[in-house]
Every structure is written in structure tokens, then in C-alpha cells.
Amino acid sequence: MTAPMPISLDVNDERVDAHVLPRLNLADFLREHLQLTGTHVGCEHGVCGACTVRVNGEIVRSCLMLAVQAHGTSVQTIEGLSDSGEVADLQAAFRDRNALQCGYCTPGMLMAAQDLLKQHAEPDRERIREHLSGNYCRCTGYQAIIDAVEITARGRIGRRP
Amino acid sequence: MKASAFSYARATSVVNALELLVAHGDRAKVLSGGQSLMPAMNLRLISPELIVDIGEIAELRGIAVKGDVLKIGALTRHVDLQKSPEIVAHAPLLTEAVAHVAHPAIRNRGTLGGSLAHADPASELPACMVALNATIVVSGQAGERRVAAEDFFKGIYETDLSAQELLVAVELPVERKSAAHFFFEFARRHGDYAIAGLAAQAVVLGDIFADLRMAFFAVGDRPILANAATKLVDVAVTPAVLSDALTALSEELDPHDDQQASASMRRHLAKVLMARGVSGLLGRPDLNAGGPV
Numbered sequence: 154m155t156a157p158m159p160i161s162l163d164v165n166d167e168r169v170d171a172h173v174l175p176r177l178n179l180a181d182f183l184r185e186h187l188q189l190t191g192t193h194v195g196c197e198h199g200v201c202g203a204c205t206v207r208v209n210g211e212i213v214r215s216c217l218m219l220a221v222q223a224h225g226t227s228v229q230t231i232e233g234l235s236d237s238g239e240v241a242d243l244q245a246a247f248r249d250r251n252a253l254q255c256g257y258c259t260p261g262m263l264m265a266a267q268d269l270l271k272q273h274a275e276p277d278r279e280r281i282r283e284h285l286s287g288n289y290c291r292c293t294g295y296q297a298i299i300d301a302v303e304i305t306a307r308g309r310i311g312r313r314p
Numbered sequence: 315m316k317a318s319a320f321s322y323a324r325a326t327s328v329v330n331a332l333e334l335l336v337a338h339g340d341r342a343k344v345l346s347g348g349q350s351l352m353p354a355m356n357l358r359l360i361s362p363e364l365i366v367d368i369g370e371i372a373e374l375r376g377i378a379v380k381g382d383v384l385k386i387g388a389l390t391r392h393v394d395l396q397k398s399p400e401i402v403a404h405a406p407l408l409t410e411a412v413a414h415v416a417h418p419a420i421r422n423r424g425t426l427g428g429s430l431a432h433a434d435p436a437s438e439l440p441a442c443m444v445a446l447n448a449t450i451v452v453s454g455q456a457g458e459r460r461v462a463a464e465d466f467f468k469g470i471y472e473t474d475l476s477a478q479e480l481l482v483a484v485e486l487p488v489e490r491k492s493a494a495h496f497f498f499e500f501a502r503r504h505g506d507y508a509i510a511g512l513a514a515q516a517v518v519l520g521d522i523f524a525d526l527r528m529a530f531f532a533v534g535d536r537p538i539l540a541n542a543a544t545k546l547v548d549v550a551v552t553p554a555v556l557s558d559a560l561t562a563l564s565e566e567l568d569p570h571d572d573q574q575a576s577a578s579m580r581r582h583l584a585k586v587l588m589a590r591g592v593s594g595l596l597g598r599p600d601l602n603a604g605g606p607v
Contacts, residue, residue: 155321175322175365178352197315198353199420211393211422217352218423219345221322222369268418286504287417 160224164189165233173220180204180215182223183230191231191260195289202288205261206230212268231260240267242308246301254292261288266302275306317355321364325371331480332455334366340477342366346389349416349424350432374427374482379404384486388427392416395426404488405446407495407515411438414497417505427481430466433473433536436507438499440467441531443484444539445495445513450474451483458482467536494518496591499532500583502574508532509575510583514543514591521596523547528591533569533580542566546592556592556601560585 157172164187171186178197183189183206195201197216204215207229234240240263246252253259262285269276269284276284281302282295290298325331335342343362345351346369354360368374374389377400384404386395395401395412402409415421415429415438429439430450443450443463450466452459452475463484466474475481499511510532517525528543542562549555569580593602 155319158322174319176317176319178316178356181316197356199349199416202417202419205419212419213423214349214419216356217348217420219322219348219352219365221324222345222348222367265419283504284418287419 158221160221162223162225163227165229165236166227171220175219175221177220178216179206179208179218179220179223179228182220183215183228189230189232191235193257193260195257200289201258202261202265203258205264205288207234207264207268212264231263234263234267243267243270243301243305246305246308247298250297250301250304252293252297252301253290258288258290258292262290262298266298266305269302270306270309273306274310276302278303315356315358317352318358318361320355320362322367323364324367324369327371328373328453328480328482331366331368331371332453332478334364335480336455336478338364338366342477344368344431344480346428346431347391347423347425348428349420350428350434368480377401379488382488384488386426386484386486388425388430388481388483390426392421392424392426392429393418396421405486406489407446407497407513408439408442410495410497411442411513414438414499414501414505414508414511420505426484430484431473431475431481433467433469433471434507435470435535435537436511436532438497438508438511438513438531441511441513441529441537442497443486444529444537445515445527446486447515447527449485450481451485452479453482454479460485463537464539469535472536490517492517492519492524494595496594498587498590500587510569510580510587512584512587512591513537514595516595518595521598522550523595526595528588530567530584530587533567533584535570538567540566540588542588551592551596551598551601553601556589559592560588563588 161170183192193203195203199214199217206215208226281299342364345365345367374387376387378385392412448463450461494516496514499508501508514528526543528540530538542559545559569577571577
């Protein structure tokens with residue numbers, strides 16, 4: 154049973170069939186098998202949040218999930234959210250506010266921030282902090298990231314009919 | 315790091331999972347949400363030969379109220395606990411506590427059963443189970459057995475579970491009228507493991523505790539149900555009575571030193587938590603010299 158196992162899943166709305174070793178985690182599967190390198194690997198034990206992806210619509214740590222556990226699920230990565238334009242305004246706000254420097258944490262930050270904005274249209278700064286508390290950034294000191302999320306939320310409210 | 319190689323079996327039922335566990339004993343590890351197991355495997359702290367994935371077993375899911383008992387399936391995720399109307403109605407301590415368990419992405423995967431079976435002394439849910447006087451339901455090939463939460467936790471990552479058994483559910487008494495709860499923890503960052511924490515469940519009649527269960531976590535090798543709290547039951551709680559209880563608590567606890575805090579700091583924080591808890595539960599700001607929570 155240490156032999157490769159078959160898995161089938163949707164990744165960014167495309168069907169993927171593969172054979173993977175049980176020990177392979179979802180982050181490495183996305184990066185090395187599918188070349189979706191926007192999902193970053195930081196600490197590999199669930200602390201830093203750089204590997205955050207969506208599984209069946211909910212954010213998870215892809216370093217703490219085996220690829221075999223993703224069998225039958227629908228996975229969305231930062232490439233999917235970026236290409237569809239879902240987070241275009243959030244990305245623009247990150248650029249405008251200098252909410253990134255090295256960019257390593259940014260895909261995970263965007264995934265977590267978008268998750269919050271889908272659940273709460275108008276989060277206060279404390280709520281934003283709490284929702285992003287599982288994502289480390291070693292460059293920015295976080296203030297600019299909170300600003301960018303707050304500005305995006307306001308922008309989205311303004312666009313609603 | 316990456317986990318070392320292992321074999322993987324997706325259990326199809328509790329019976330099937332137990333067969334696998336009996337066949338492989340302590341060479342196997344049960345995988346539910348994986349939010350504690352996977353880090354330990356990635357850090358090579360453990361290298362099981364076989365992973366028994368119970369994530370697809372439907373019979374381990376669900377939250378149900380039957381008479382005076384609230385039953386929660388082992389695979390209930392933290393996010394399910396947090397959003398459940400049954401939990402907030404019948405065990406609101408849990409709703410409050412679970413917001414402190416790690417971060418959203420982890421709460422979307424982590425499970426109640428996984429957290430309890432892992433038995434990290436700094437984690438919130440084991441202490442809540444002790445405070446709520448929960449019964450842990452354990453399944454083995456001989457059938458089911460029930461263990462009081464107080465007896466279930468044995469030490470650091472140690473429980474009453476054998477390698478051939480599966481934690482399948484917990485049963486909580488439905489919250490009584492006049493019940494009150496308190497939860498607070500000190501942590502470096504929201505969602506981090508606590509430096510010291512308290513989960514408390516009480517019955518308050520007028521301004522007297524008819525019952526008070528205070529379970530401290532991260533101040534011992536398991537959640538500690540404070541004997542000192544009994545000094546506060548069925549008496550008018552004056553500053554002198556509270557002071558007595560604080561002294562008894564301090565003597566009762568035997569916290570550890572680590573990079574986060576010294577033993578004496580933990581002992582101090584536990585006393586702060588007790589005072590805040592008593593003050594909060596009784597609605598008596600005068601009893602909390604440490605200021606509002």
C-alpha cells in the first residue's frame with residue numbers, strides 16, 4: 154500500500170487524474186505534479202499559512218492534507234482565483250498599499266482574506282486580524298495588509314447595487 | 315520536512331477501522347482532520363507504518379440532542395462546533411472556546427475527536443470536556459465503553475484509548491437552567507497554543523455557586539479540574555473566600571517551564587484566570603483585582 158494510489162479531483166475547475174504516494178501532501182502535489190507553484194510551502198507544519206488553498210470552498214492548509222485525502226474534492230488555488238478575476242480588486246489593493254514585499258506569504262494572505270470577505274462584507278480591523286492570524290508575514294508588519302483588506306471590503310460594498 | 319513513507323487505508327466504517335487497528339496495533343495511526351497528526355509526521359516526531367483514514371465514515375458525524383444528552387460525533391469539525399445552533403443552545407462554553415482553537419483554515423479540517431485523542435495539554439477542547447463533565451464514547455471490537463472526561467486524559471498526548479480502539483463520540487449533559495460558563499486563555503497570538511487557560515462551567519443560584527467546575531489547561535500534563543473550586547461552592551463568595559481558593563489552587567497546580575513561560579508565571583496566570591472566572595460567573599467585578607477581562 155506504499156505504492157502510488159489513484160486520485161481524481163477538480164483543480165481550478167479542471168478534472169485531474171493522478172497516481173500519488175500516500176505520503177505526498179496536497180501542497181507538493183499542486184506544486185510538483187501540476188506545476189501550480191503559486192501555493193507556497195513555508196513551515197510544513199501548519200503554522201505559517203503560506204500553503205492555504207480552498208478545498209470544497211473552504212480554506213485549508215495544503216501542507217496538512219494528504220493528496221490522497223483530496224480525492225473526490227474540488228480544489229482552488231491562487232492561480233484559479235487570480236485567473237478568474239475573483240480577487241483582482243484585492244490584489245490591486247495589496248499592490249496599492251504595499252501590502253507585500255517579498256511576496257512569499259501573499260498567495261496565502263489573499264486566500265484567507267478572500268475567505269473572510271466572502272463571509273463578512275464589512276469586517277472591522279479586529280476581525281480582519283483574527284481571520285488572518287494564521288498567516289505569517291515577515292516583511293510588512295501586517296498594518297498594510299489589514300489596510301488592503303479593509304479598503305477592498307469598502308470598495309465591494311460601494312459597487313453593490 | 316516531509317512525512318516519511320507510510321501505507322494508507324481509507325476506512326469505510328467503524329467496524330472496518332477497528333479491524334485495521336486490531337491488525338496493526340501501535341504501528342498504525344488514526345487520521346481524522348490531520349491538524350495535529352500531520353505536523354507531527356512532517357516533523358518526523360512520529361512515523362507510523364499505516365495511516366487509517368476515518369475521514370469518510372459518515373456514522374462518526376453529526377450533532378444530536380436526545381433527552382438531556384447532547385451527542386457530538388468524533389468527526390465533527392471545529393468549524394461545525396462553532397456554527398452549530400445545538401451547541402450554542404446546549405453547550406455555549408464550546409462555542410466560545412472553539413474560536414480560540416488555532417485559525418480558520420485549521421478549524422475547517424480539525425475535528426473534536428482528533429483533538430481529544432491527541433490530548434495536547436495546552437489545547438482547549440479537552441479542558442472543555444472536563445469542565446462540561448463529558449463522557450467519551452470509545453469503540454473497540456468488544457463493543458462500546460464510556461469514560462468520564464476526567465479519567466480519559468492521562469498525560470501529555472496520553473489518553474485512556476488503546477491502540478485498538480477508536481474515539482467515536484462525546485456525550486454532554488444538556489446545559490441546565492441557571493448555568494453559566496467562562497472561557498479565557500493567555501496566548502502569544504490569537505489561535506496559538508495557550509500559555510495558561512481556563513474553561514469553567516457553573517450553576518449559579520442567586521449569588522451562590524451551586525456547582526463549579528473549573529478546568530485549567532496548559533498548566534499541567536493534562537486538563538486539571540481544580541479541587542480549589544469546591545471551596546467556592548455553597549458559600550457566599552467574599553474576597554477572603556476567594557483568596558483561600560486561590561491559595562489552594564496555587565498549591566494544587568504543578569505547572570511546567572518552557573520557552574513560553576516559567577512555572578511561576580503559569581501559576582500566577584492560573585490564579586488571575588480563577589479570579590476573573592469567579593468574578594465573571596457571579597457578575598461581581600469587585601472580586602477581580604486583576605481588572606476586567
